[in-house]
Amino acid sequence: MNIELIQALDDLEKDKGIPKDKLLEGLKAALKSAYDKSGYGPKDNAEIQIDENTGEVRVYSKREVVFEVEEEGEEISLAQAREENPTCEVGDIIKVEVTPSDFGRIAAQTAKQVVIQRIREAEREIVYEEFITQEGEIVTGTVQRCHEGNVIVDLGRTEAVLIPREQIDDEFYEPNDSIKVYIVEVEQTTKGPNVLVSRTHPGLLKRLFEIEVPEIQDGTVEIKSIAREAGGRSKMAVYSTNSDVDPVGSCVGPNGSRVRVVVNELNNEKIDIVEWSDDIKEYVSNALSPAEVIKVAADEEENVAEVIVPDHQLSLAIGKRGQNARLAAKLTGWKIDIKSASQFEEAEVL
Template identity: 55%
Template sequence: MNSELLSALDDLERERGIDKEILFQAIESALISAYRRNFASAQNVRVRIDRQTGATQVWAQKTVVAEVQDHRLEVGLDEAREIRPGSVEGDILEFEVTPKNFGRIAAQTAKQVIVQRIREAERGLIYEEFVGREGDIVTGLVQRAERGLVYIDLGRTEAIMMPSEQVPGERLRANERVKLYVVEVKKTNKGPQIFVSRNHPGLIKRLFELEVPEIHDGVVEIKGIAREAGARTKIAVWAEDPNVDPVGSCVGNKGTRVQAIVQELHGEKLDIIRWDPDPTIFVANALSPAQVTEVVVEPDTRVARVVVPDNQLSLGIGKEGQNARLAAKLTGWKVDLRSESQVSNSGSWW
């Protein structure tokens, strides 16, 4: 091992925080295997690297016995006492067996171990960075799609988007920059595996936190999100300060804030709803853009019976029931929606 490698170990300890002694021990362990592999030796050996000079020595370890059966592993008692007086059976003696060209092998092995430990350290750092970002948002470049999986380049590592986490009908182009929600980070032998999502409701929450300072600062609070990814999302917001308009804060001047989010979601519709502690008001707001005539709630069954003008019924229900379905999911109330004429013709409100 030469001075360059010793210097490299010093640099690794200083710059990457990898303990130099741990590296020495790892190289010594690797050199034992290299010695046995290159010199077809079945001996019990120990490798020692001088911490100051880098000189490498191989020592064969032999057990002191009365009668030698295997010269590779054993040494006779008489011979042992010539080397170390007072030796007894069972003692271990060491004999230097360093091959002449072992320095070259030691240098190559050291480089391999160092590279491996650098990779392991980098993987550890990447894992620590991203495991703390579960539930957070990241930005990456779309790399490729294979067998239904989408691979995203996050710079220092790669993320995977499973089919279940993709938005139906969304086509991501190669090298397109997208924002993603970190669902899970796993530690594996090959490094961290980062699983991301484009259809998770948490993505909506994080996007609003990025675009709306009032949400980031806690002035406006997100009370709930109901999403059918790629089609429509309803988000309920509220502000404790009566002088703050939570919906207006999210929409932004001339809709700039909400439009930035819609653009990131490739045109997904967003309904920003004012949350209210009164479920009758909250349910009515949640059915936006439909206008509501009356809401009666039944707390025992969690049913909200809603009446809308005749010309608002289809709007309240939405395409394939989507608007009413999302309103129910957002509020936690089962929505029974009827038009004024339906209620009038039945002879009673319900």
């Protein structure tokens, strides 16, 4: 332990952002533990001091001043104590240097281990702080490998895990593939940050449109709601704060250019973009697009909407395996009961 250690701690503080005082505290704690384990003296009776200028390490033992020593290592005779401090009295607690002759070697080894450990901890903390601020954001990563259904994605400073339920059905991931993922959650662990990412989260669809559509970026167009069945179909309700701006057209883009970018990124997922309305009848009608709607009757107490569609539009309104109706209900937050015009007329007659 010498001036080189102090210089190293100064460099770590400057380059890694690890406070020098924290490194010294950790080093003192580790040296005390090493001293106690080595059996040099009674446990919990030692105090480690490190000269911050020279790096010199000294060990002190706390002793009670007594007339006659009965407990070696815990007591000191008055006569011996007064050699150090002529004013001390029986019952005082004084510190006696007990630095072992070979403690320099132990100190050097311990210092190396502590510094390495603190560097790792600091680097983990830096990476965690970087990614915790990116929760809810899209990042681009590289597929590293697949393991037991999980896809490990390299994000540069750390790896992320794309678990099976966050993967798009029928999407294949090969090593070195570049993919965009949505950061769902970042947790700090003893091994570093655990980053959970998704390709199925509605937030991925939302952020992709925010990137592609300038009107969303400047706040003219707002995304009000998203209902998504990843890899199959999604619905997105949008609203314009400017009556001169078409929210749906803004998201679709010239010749469908903007929505096409998002569709391509999501493995050709179909996306219905509809206009949001605070009139629930109009909103439900829009949500069932591309089906035509004749009439909507809304029960606002039960949040149930009865929808009448032309006979030839019934299957389109319901969708394959009920997908269109299911997504419309999820988008609006209302239960939707769909009937054809003829079914409605029959019910009215009865």
